[in-house]
Amino acid sequence: MTSTKVAEQPAAPSDGGSGRPSPLKRLLRPNPLILLALPIVLLYLPRFVDNTTLLQQIAVATIFVMFAASWDILSGYTGQVNFGHAAFIGTGAYTVALLSKYQPDVSNELALLAAVGAAALLGLLIGIPCLRLKGPYLALATLSVAGALVQLTFIFKTQTGGEDGIAGVKTVIDGSLTNTIGEGLSKLVLGPLTFSGLGGFDQYIYVSYFVTLVFMVVMVGGLMLLGYGKRGLVLRSIQQDELAAEAAGVPLTRYKLGAFVLSAACAGLAGGLYAQVRGTVALDLLAVDLSLLIIIIAAFGGAGSIIGPAIGAYVVVLLQNYYLDRATDLFVEHPELKIGTFALLLIIVLIVQPRGIVPPLLQRLSGRGSATRAAGATMVEGGGAKP
Amino acid sequence: MSSTDRVLSVAGLKVSFGKAQVLDGIDLHVDRGECLAVVGPNGAGKTTLLRALSRLNESTSTSIEFDGKPLPDSAYATVMAGLVHCPERRRLFPGLTIRDNLELGARRLRKQPDTKAEDLERVFSLFPKLKERASQSAGTLSGGEQQQCAIGRSLMGRPTLLLLDEPTLGLSVGVKEAIIGSIQTIKDAGTTMLLVEQDVNFAFRCADRVIVLEHGQVAREGPTAQIAADPYVKQAYLGVA
Amino acid sequence: MDVLVQGALTSAVIALVALGFSLVYGVGGIVNLAHGSFFMIGAYSAYAMSETGAPLLVSAVVGVLAATLAGVLLERLVITPIRHQEVAVLIATLAVAILVQSGVQFFYGGLERQLPGFVSGAVTVFGVTLQQTRVLAGLVALVTIVTVLLVLTRTPTGRMVRAVAQDEEASRLIGVRPERVTLYVLAIGAGLAGLAGVLTAPYGVLTPTMWLLPLTQAFAIVILGGLGSIPGTVLASVVVGFLDRFVAFNVKDGDIKVGLVTVAVILATLVLRPQGFLGKVAR
Numbered sequence: 001m002t003s004t005k006v007a008e009q010p011a012a013p014s015d016g017g018s019g020r021p022s023p024l025k026r027l028l029r030p031n032p033l034i035l036l037a038l039p040i041v042l043l044y045l046p047r048f049v050d051n052t053t054l055l056q057q058i059a060v061a062t063i064f065v066m067f068a069a070s071w072d073i074l075s076g077y078t079g080q081v082n083f084g085h086a087a088f089i090g091t092g093a094y095t096v097a098l099l100s101k102y103q104p105d106v107s108n109e110l111a112l113l114a115a116v117g118a119a120a121l122l123g124l125l126i127g128i129p130c131l132r133l134k135g136p137y138l139a140l141a142t143l144s145v146a147g148a149l150v151q152l153t154f155i156f157k158t159q160t161g162g163e164d165g166i167a168g169v170k171t172v173i174d175g176s177l178t179n180t181i182g183e184g185l186s187k188l189v190l191g192p193l194t195f196s197g198l199g200g201f202d203q204y205i206y207v208s209y210f211v212t213l214v215f216m217v218v219m220v221g222g223l224m225l226l227g228y229g230k231r232g233l234v235l236r237s238i239q240q241d242e243l244a245a246e247a248a249g250v251p252l253t254r255y256k257l258g259a260f261v262l263s264a265a266c267a268g269l270a271g272g273l274y275a276q277v278r279g280t281v282a283l284d285l286l287a288v289d290l291s292l293l294i295i296i297i298a299a300f301g302g303a304g305s306i307i308g309p310a311i312g313a314y315v316v317v318l319l320q321n322y323y324l325d326r327a328t329d330l331f332v333e334h335p336e337l338k339i340g341t342f343a344l345l346l347i348i349v350l351i352v353q354p355r356g357i358v359p360p361l362l363q364r365l366s367g368r369g370s371a372t373r374a375a376g377a378t379m380v381e382g383g384g385a386k387p
Numbered sequence: 388m389s390s391t392d393r394v395l396s397v398a399g400l401k402v403s404f405g406k407a408q409v410l411d412g413i414d415l416h417v418d419r420g421e422c423l424a425v426v427g428p429n430g431a432g433k434t435t436l437l438r439a440l441s442r443l444n445e446s447t448s449t450s451i452e453f454d455g456k457p458l459p460d461s462a463y464a465t466v467m468a469g470l471v472h473c474p475e476r477r478r479l480f481p482g483l484t485i486r487d488n489l490e491l492g493a494r495r496l497r498k499q500p501d502t503k504a505e506d507l508e509r510v511f512s513l514f515p516k517l518k519e520r521a522s523q524s525a526g527t528l529s530g531g532e533q534q535q536c537a538i539g540r541s542l543m544g545r546p547t548l549l550l551l552d553e554p555t556l557g558l559s560v561g562v563k564e565a566i567i568g569s570i571q572t573i574k575d576a577g578t579t580m581l582l583v584e585q586d587v588n589f590a591f592r593c594a595d596r597v598i599v600l601e602h603g604q605v606a607r608e609g610p611t612a613q614i615a616a617d618p619y620v621k622q623a624y625l626g627v628a
Numbered sequence: 629m630d631v632l633v634q635g636a637l638t639s640a641v642i643a644l645v646a647l648g649f650s651l652v653y654g655v656g657g658i659v660n661l662a663h664g665s666f667f668m669i670g671a672y673s674a675y676a677m678s679e680t681g682a683p684l685l686v687s688a689v690v691g692v693l694a695a696t697l698a699g700v701l702l703e704r705l706v707i708t709p710i711r712h713q714e715v716a717v718l719i720a721t722l723a724v725a726i727l728v729q730s731g732v733q734f735f736y737g738g739l740e741r742q743l744p745g746f747v748s749g750a751v752t753v754f755g756v757t758l759q760q761t762r763v764l765a766g767l768v769a770l771v772t773i774v775t776v777l778l779v780l781t782r783t784p785t786g787r788m789v790r791a792v793a794q795d796e797e798a799s800r801l802i803g804v805r806p807e808r809v810t811l812y813v814l815a816i817g818a819g820l821a822g823l824a825g826v827l828t829a830p831y832g833v834l835t836p837t838m839w840l841l842p843l844t845q846a847f848a849i850v851i852l853g854g855l856g857s858i859p860g861t862v863l864a865s866v867v868v869g870f871l872d873r874f875v876a877f878n879v880k881d882g883d884i885k886v887g888l889v890t891v892a893v894i895l896a897t898l899v900l901r902p903q904g905f906l907g908k909v910a911r
Contacts, residue, residue, distance in 0.1 A: 081715055083661075083722060129898040136659035136855075139718045140847040141894060143661070147840050148891035155885060288840060292726050295719055336836075340730025343723040350720045351709045441801060466803035478798035480791045487787050494788070495803040544802065 092271030108175025119268020165282030182207030481526030637766025639869025648817020670822025695822020
């Protein structure tokens with residue numbers, strides 16, 4: 001049974017069956033100008049938008065960009081679809097929160113490192129048994145691990161707070177690194193006087209905004225470099241045909257496990273940062289809803305391109321946390337309907353056109369340079385075949 | 388020959404997998420009571436031809452008439468119309484007993500008066516081994532017995548046309564002979580057959596007419612004696628100079 | 629003794645959920661992540677009916693029918709269009725599970741709810757005192773399981789279902805429509821899961837996230853028994869059922885650790901024997 005990546009569907013027919021791994025993806029490689037423009041636009045946005053509620057939600061969305069991108073490097077690239085990404089996110093977030101609660105002396109930076117470590121370890125633990133799994137087994141295994149973590153929080157209720165979660169987590173303001181980055185950029189963009197004149201809570205929002213932005217640009221940039229480079233091709237070759245990849249000399253175990261751990265580590269970092277931005281952790285960071293939301297983001301953005309899910313995250317999360325609340329009071333009174341609506345939309349999109357929305361969009365934005373790219377890829381992949 | 392005696396007539400049948408044109412415009416016909424053999428090298432499209440006729444593969448064609456009507460489009464409807472395909476590699480249900488396998492073959496007749504017991508006896512008298520082992524699971528049978536069971540399963544559906552794909556594949560000489568014998572018996576009892584076979588000698592012994600399929604096209608067609616005497620066929624398939 | 633009797637009763641209920649999950653995979657090649665939702669739909673529909681004052685038996689029947697109907701709708705509307713795209717089916721069915729969860733939360737809120745018991749009081753069997761509702765649930769489940777197994781092994785319909793599971797294409801060649809069989813199996817599997825939901829509703833608690841544990845358990849069972857294997861599913865249900873009760877009785881706070889143990893079973897099996905312990909046994 002061959003599992004076909006959903007968002008990959010258009011790739012096969014469009015390349016006329018030449019057998020190269022998803023040329024659409026390379027077509028998709030967005031214009032560098034647009035890629036550079038995005039962070040700059042985001043950086044200077046607070047100068048023109050003074051709606052702090054919106055900025056706060058953009059910061060949250062920026063974190064979700066990291067969630068989605070870290071999901072994509074495993075699931076979109078190698079085709080090992082993770083249905084329990086929340087497990088990694090939650091592990092990172094709870095690590096930071098527990099450290100803040102029980103070891104308040106530990107610095108925020110160290111706590112983030114611990115979050116990365118804990119999530120990476122979990123990634124390794126799940127990754128090993130999942131190495132040989134495909135499709136349904138992997139889906140169910142990752143889904144159940146996330147479910148088990150929720151139960152763990154109930155078992156250690158005194159420590160984790162159970163349903164109530166943990167409040168009073170040290171925030172980005174309390175971290176010297178994060179505060180320096182945040183304050184520095186705030187003063188740069190808003191002007192030092194303006195920033196100093198703000199109230200404490202507004203300062204906190206601006207700091208969160210810029211810190212998340214920096215983390216996101218570094219993480220997404222790194223993942224994109226990886227994804228569009230030689231290693232990304234190897235990861236894709238695993239998705240295309242595992243046996244062929246192995247026959248070509250790809251060290252399958254190393255790459256699959258590596259992708260698992262990298263994905264987990266990035267999610268752990270983003271989760272930890274989220275805890276420091278929110279100041280609280282709760283079960284929503286482990287729930288199936290979150291795992292599905294990430295899949296929804298990737299599905300709408302187009303998996304396997306890093307940038308697709310990243311853009312998808314802004315659209316979906318801002319809709320969820322900001323625009324839907326302003327569209328109708330129904331969503332304010334019944335927040336659970338939001339994920340329900342997204343789920344319904346996802347089902348409809350999957351049935352009607354299972355290829356995601358952003359890929360065709362981006363394809364139109366940057367339609368050139370595919371031939372050279374394909375030729376380069378052949379060489380690169382040839383090189384990648386010998387470990 | 389009147390058209391009512393024509394069980395199957397195919398015109399312009401094409402099948403392609405992606406860019407590969409596996410069948411490229413096949414014309415053929417099968418008359419009632421006759422056995423038409425399709426021979427040819429590996430990859431000529433023999434199995435694809437049968438799978439297209441039983442609607443397991445997508446295909447296009449100018450026309451396919453079966454039993455005086457256009458051949459239906461779905462696998463289910465072709466079976467119900469009486470075109471029964473005994474597939475390559477037997478394809479029994481290994482976890483079910485031989486009796487279960489055979490009785491499942493009679494599903495096509497479930498809306499008609501019950502003839503199951505009668506047909507089962509006929510199959511058992513044709514293949515006595517199957518009767519002995521009727522309550523064993525089909526997965527435990529030897530290759531030859533599995534082939535017998537597969538043929539028996541197809542016969543249980545009282546086919547108007549039986550498509551038989553490589554019935555002797557992978558069998559030893561002695562077992563092959565037995566299968567050939569029973570296929571001749573089935574033919575003599577009046578069953579119309581379209582036989583795909585790699586063993587040309589065997590095909591010539593059973594068939595009234597032969598089609599040689601090469602590269603998805605009909606290379607030769609004619610009565611068995613004529614094809615067997617054809618110098619090209621002799622050289623390419625019979626190993627005679 | 630406690631564990632034995634309770635384990636047997638629990639096993640039967642779990643098997644009720646797992647059997648449908650496994651059959652749908654075996655017959656249609658579909659892993660339905662919304663399978664646990666049928667369990668929830670059964671429980672909540674019965675609860676909703678009993679709230680309107682309907683007799684409990686009627687509520688129970690409505691619960692089972694609602695789950696069955698949900699199964700038909702899921703197959704027709706969601707699965708059929710994307711049947712051959714494995715990952716799309718997984719994602720879509722998970723989305724359905726979340727959709728149902730958010731719907732239930734919308735109508736009933738996140739609070740725990742409970743269905744009144746069909747019977748009340750306790751009964752003593754083999755020296756073990758049991759809630760009567762649990763006994764009733766176990767017995768009904770047991771009878772249903774046995775019936776389903778008999779249908780599968782002894783009737784022409786069951787024979788046809790098994791034929792499709794063993795070789796879908798060959799079944800097509802004898803005039804079976806696997807798509808239809810899949811629909812029926814999914815509908816019946818949904819009904820069975822719904823029945824399990826109804827049966828456990830009086831002693832379990834109803835919450836919008838109650839679908840996850842039965843799905844996880846069904847998965848553990850199917851992994852232990854081998855995907856699509858009927859005897860494997862039944863046997864593994866017994867293992868998981870007994871484990872469930874054993875943990876609940878012998879470990880501190882056992883009831884909330886059940887899911888954890890289930891996941892441990894899953895991961896251990898995946899490491900040791902990914903094809904399941906009965907994966908190769910004739911189905």
